[in-house]
Every structure is written in structure tokens, then in C-alpha cells.
Amino acid sequence: MSAVRPKARRERPAPLLPPEDSRDGALVFVVAVLCLLACLAVVAALAADRAAHGWRTQLSGSATVLVRARGDETADGAAARAAEVLAGVKGVTEADALEPEKAKALLEPWLGKDGVLDDLPIPRLVSVDLDPKAPASVAAMDKALKAAEVDAVIDDHSLWLKDVLRAGAVARAAAIGMAALVAAAAGAVIVFATRAGLAARRDLVSVLHLAGAEDRFIAALFQARFARMAALAGLFGAAAAAAIAAAARLFGGGAGLTPVLPLAWIDLAPLALCPLTAAAVAALAARATAMALLKEMG
Secondary structure: OOOOOOOOOOOOOOOOOOOOOOOHHHHHHHHHHHHHHHHHHHHHHHHHHHHHHHHHHHHHOEEEEEEEOOOOOOHHHHHHHHHHHHHOOOOEEEEEEOOHHHHHHHHHHHHOOOOOHHHOOOOEEEEEEEOOOOOOOHHHHHHHHHHOOOEEEEEOOHHHHHHHHHHHHHHHHHHHHHHHHHHHHHHHHHHHHHHHHHHHOHHHHHHHHHOOOOHHHHHHHHHHHHHHHHHHHHHHHHHHHHHHHHHHHHHOOOOOOOOOOOOOHHHHHHHHHHHHHHHHHHHHHHHHHHHHHHHHHO
16 A cells, blocks of 8 residues: 655745834834824814804804893893893793892902992893794894883894804814824824835845836735734724723713813714724825835835
């Protein structure tokens, strides 16, 4: 009987680029930190947009009327009469005369609590809630008050609304600009790493060229390598940012660390795109850098 020869085992060819490098850990850490900052900037932009929308809704749906007494009429009587007149104006859903204590509370930050307010003729305030679909105009409310001979000044919050919209736009632009700047920094890091990788493997690149490999093939090796690393770093950065945002949401009582920037769970959804975005930025940066350097080497 002839001896049975064992089948030859097929070994997978080793990759042209080593799967790991001693510098990979540092690169992944740097890109992960950059992704963390970018994700936090995106969350801040979403929170700023939500805050601006809330402020806009509150200010555009309300008005404040300052009422002064005339003749023998008391301030409380004038405020009650103004509230009654405004409640009958089309487009006004509710009008309430604020208590004197609330008006004093608004002035205390400027005048203090030393009894000065008790000696001042503080005008009464009327809070007006407007119909969001068809709000009453300032002209209509002013006409109704003058017809009832009520001495009043209407503040429709239009001045504050412009400031709020401007502040919200600035906050959104700053957050988006920071995210773009961090993405550019991540691309620069990948460019530097690609240059270092090609320089360290110049002999391998020369051998591949002699074997007939095209620049596109060699560049694709570096492109795939750094895209995988950036995707992993983006996953770490997004996870850390999601944990920070979730902690801010939970410990802030459901409104974030501060009511000025309210956070919502839906704000965490865009963070899922971070690994893909990081991989895309790294792939483009690595390929462009590799192609440029390979042309110089060729």
C-alpha cells in the first residue's frame, strides 16, 4: 500500500501592510479625542437650536402690558380693567393682571430689598397670551386700550426676540464651526500619519512599483488601513460623547446641565454617524496624500 500523503495546507498570504503598528494606538487615541470634541459640538448645536426655538415660541406667543393709574383710579383697578379689555381682543387667549409682589420681584435685582420699592409708585403689569395661529397685533391691543381710556404701554417682545434669534444663530454657527475645525484637524492628523507610513515603507513601495503595482492600488492599501482606524476611533469618540451627554441629561433633571441648553435623547442619534464620517474623512485624506507622495516617488 502506498502511503497517503497529507494534503498541503494553504496559508493565507501575509498582507502587504502589517495589520498593526506601534504608532496605531496613539493615532487612534488622538482621532478619538477629536471625534469626541466634534460630537459634543454637534450636541451643543442641537441644544442651542432647541433653546432658540423655545425662546422664540415663548416670546412670540406673549406680550407684557405696563399699566398706569389715571386720576382717582387705583393701580390694581387699572390693571384689572386693562386685563378685561385685552381679553376681549381677537387673537388674545388670556390676559392676567400680575400681583404687585411679582412686579417687585422683577425690580429687586436692580433696586434691592431695602424697602425702596415700597415708596415707589410701581406700575402694574398685565401678562397677555396670544393665539399662536392668529396672534393679536400691537395696534389692535393699543386701540382697544385707548378706546377704554387705559394708560398703558405694550411690549410685544419683538426687541428681545431679535436678540434671542441672533444669539441662537451665533451659538449654532459656533458649534458647527467647531465641529468643522475638529474634522479638519482629524484630516491633518491622518495626512501626517499617511506621510509617515509611506516614508517608513519606501522600500516596499519601490518593490510594488517594480512588480507592476499601480499607484491607485498602493494608495488603496493606505486608504483602507486608515479608514478602519478612523472608524474605530470615531466609535470610541461617539460612545464617550454619548455617555457625557446622557450624564448631562440625567443629572440635569431632564433639561441638561442648564435650562439654557436643553438636551434631548434624540440629540444622541446623529452621533451614530461619527464612525462613518471619520472613516470617510480619513479615507479621502489618506488617498489624496498617498497619491501625491507616490507621484513624487515615481
